[in-house]
Amino acid sequence: MPLSVKYQNLVVKIGSNVLSGEGGKLDTRQMQQLTNQVAQLRKSGIRCTLISSGAVAAGRSSIQLQADYDVVSSRQVLASVGQVLLMNTYADFFSQHKIHCAQVLVTKEDFRDRQHYLNMQNCLQTLLENDIVPIINENDVISVTELMFTDNDELAGLVASMLNADKLIILTNVDGIFNGNPTLPDSSVIHHVKFGEDVSEFISAGKSNFGRGGMTTKCSIARKTAALGIPVQIANGKTDDILLHILQNETVGTLFHPKRNASSTKKWIAHSESSVKGTIFIDEGARKALLSEKPTSLLPVGILKITGSFEKGDLIRITDKAGKPLGVGKAQYNSEKTLELKGKKNQKPTVHYDYLFLY
Numbered sequence: 001m002p003l004s005v006k007y008q009n010l011v012v013k014i015g016s017n018v019l020s021g022e023g024g025k026l027d028t029r030q031m032q033q034l035t036n037q038v039a040q041l042r043k044s045g046i047r048c049t050l051i052s053s054g055a056v057a058a059g060r061s062s063i064q065l066q067a068d069y070d071v072v073s074s075r076q077v078l079a080s081v082g083q084v085l086l087m088n089t090y091a092d093f094f095s096q097h098k099i100h101c102a103q104v105l106v107t108k109e110d111f112r113d114r115q116h117y118l119n120m121q122n123c124l125q126t127l128l129e130n131d132i133v134p135i136i137n138e139n140d141v142i143s144v145t146e147l148m149f150t151d152n153d154e155l156a157g158l159v160a161s162m163l164n165a166d167k168l169i170i171l172t173n174v175d176g177i178f179n180g181n182p183t184l185p186d187s188s189v190i191h192h193v194k195f196g197e198d199v200s201e202f203i204s205a206g207k208s209n210f211g212r213g214g215m216t217t218k219c220s221i222a223r224k225t226a227a228l229g230i231p232v233q234i235a236n237g238k239t240d241d242i243l244l245h246i247l248q249n250e251t252v253g254t255l256f257h258p259k260r261n262a263s264s265t266k267k268w269i270a271h272s273e274s275s276v277k278g279t280i281f282i283d284e285g286a287r288k289a290l291l292s293e294k295p296t297s298l299l300p301v302g303i304l305k306i307t308g309s310f311e312k313g314d315l316i317r318i319t320d321k322a323g324k325p326l327g328v329g330k331a332q333y334n335s336e337k338t339l340e341l342k343g344k345k346n347q348k349p350t351v352h353y354d355y356l357f358l359y
Helices: 028-043 055-062 071-095 114-129 152-162 215-227 242-247 264-270 284-290 335-341
Strands: 009-014 047-052 100-106 132-138 167-172 232-236 254-256 278-282 303-308 315-319 325-330 356-358
Touching: 009 028, 009 152, 028 047, 028 071, 028 242, 047 114, 047 152, 055 071, 071 100, 071 132, 100 114, 114 132, 114 152, 132 152, 152 167, 152 215, 152 264, 167 215, 167 242, 215 232, 215 254, 232 242, 264 325, 264 356, 278 284, 284 325, 303 335
Parallel strands: 009 047, 009 167, 047 132, 100 132, 167 232, 278 315
Antiparallel strands: 232 254, 278 303, 315 325, 325 356
16 A cells, blocks of 8 residues: 655654663664664655654663762763664664664754754755755753753654644554553544544553653643644554554554644744743733634733743743633733733734744
């Protein structure tokens, strides 16, 4: 069966549990199986960007730490050694198909500045245009505490939005989201999640064995990315030829159906919550207006109070009067001017609709 031509630009996230074998060490057989699939997609004209965990697992495969270090230090050492092995392994497997790959290491800071964001976007697009497979990973050597992504699921959502991907595929070690306890025989995979549908009641808060995230994070990223117009599929990366099954439109995993496509600026704003400089609290009338079907900007008349200090062009969080987050937007005024215009009618928007992302 031919591969779907609907998707020409894919982002594939490969989780730690997919690449980790016995004892948390790197499973090279699994890596080769996945690179073979990517090579087949490439031959069908489908570009792939990989978000790959596995550096720490590769480090475990290569060295034995000589002392009991704290978690951060151990992770830094294993990632430093393991990233080299991980990329060499990818390069070896892709070279068997005469395909070049490129390493791209990032931190959260790289996405906070709009110019850095655009520079990275240009680099990735140029790699793809030259038939090179970008392999992106968080720089675990310097990413600690507040510099860290929640996990590579968050990074995958950012990259999918940045590249305006046709689809984001998140590969993990389970078959998808189940409608009950996955260990019980009467539970089955929820294959389709409509846009706006809430499946959180079916998701365990537990984390994976070797990764930092869990299904809660995957679901959150999937919903946010789908809200930007990009379908997201969560599937079992240990299943043979899983990418080919997905691209043959087989019913596997859990597919989050998207909303209409959003602008590139909104996609950046949606994944830049960690960069907000302040918070605007709005009244009930403004809340209803923003959440209506009609595209609506945030006007000063609906603002109750602000916190934090921000300049024009900074990102700000928008909440209802009780502090429940509603979205993120780009400020058209600085905090002093916003405070001065608070509650006044007939003023220009504080946040224009074109620069506003609502949850």
